[in-house]
Amino acid sequence: MSRNRGAVKKMLKVRDIMVKKVVTAKENTTIERAIEMFYQKHIGSVVITNQDEKCRGIFTERDAIRTVAQKIPLTTPLRKVMTKKVITIRQGATLSEAMGVIASHRVRHLPVVDRQEKIVGLLSMRAFLDELFGIKKM
Numbered sequence: 001m002s003r004n005r006g007a008v009k010k011m012l013k014v015r016d017i018m019v020k021k022v023v024t025a026k027e028n029t030t031i032e033r034a035i036e037m038f039y040q041k042h043i044g045s046v047v048i049t050n051q052d053e054k055c056r057g058i059f060t061e062r063d064a065i066r067t068v069a070q071k072i073p074l075t076t077p078l079r080k081v082m083t084k085k086v087i088t089i090r091q092g093a094t095l096s097e098a099m100g101v102i103a104s105h106r107v108r109h110l111p112v113v114d115r116q117e118k119i120v121g122l123l124s125m126r127a128f129l130d131e132l133f134g135i136k137k138m
Contacts, residue, residue, distance in 0.1 A: 018121030
């Protein structure tokens with residue numbers, strides 16, 4: 001990566017590359033319904049929110065594989081199997097800061113929140129890599 005391109009990456013903010021149409025669910029949504037959403041919407045995670053649209057958890061493809069491997073019934077609500085200690089990032093954070101969070105916490109999906117902690121987007125590893133390598137969306 002050239003020095004100039006690296007400088008541009010440092011100026012980019014999370015809000016510039018985040019997915020703005022976040023797929024969310026409530027805590028009583030079943031594992032089965034979440035997996036159906038993965039398939040129908042071609043996504044790898046569902047952010048679980050409360051009535052105030054604040055992030056309560058996240059359920060990812062990794063969580064789905066774990067629940068199937070552990071033979072947890074697909075009728076189980078997400079509140080029992082979701083990741084509850086969700087790492088989030090503010091929409092004004094730099095891409096460099098997001099890289100650090102993703103690397104240090106080893107996550108693929110990073111919910112983006114505003115100052116009131118409401119979900120406003122999702123930074124996926126895929127979107128991040130597309131930006132890093134200059135892959136244009138078709």
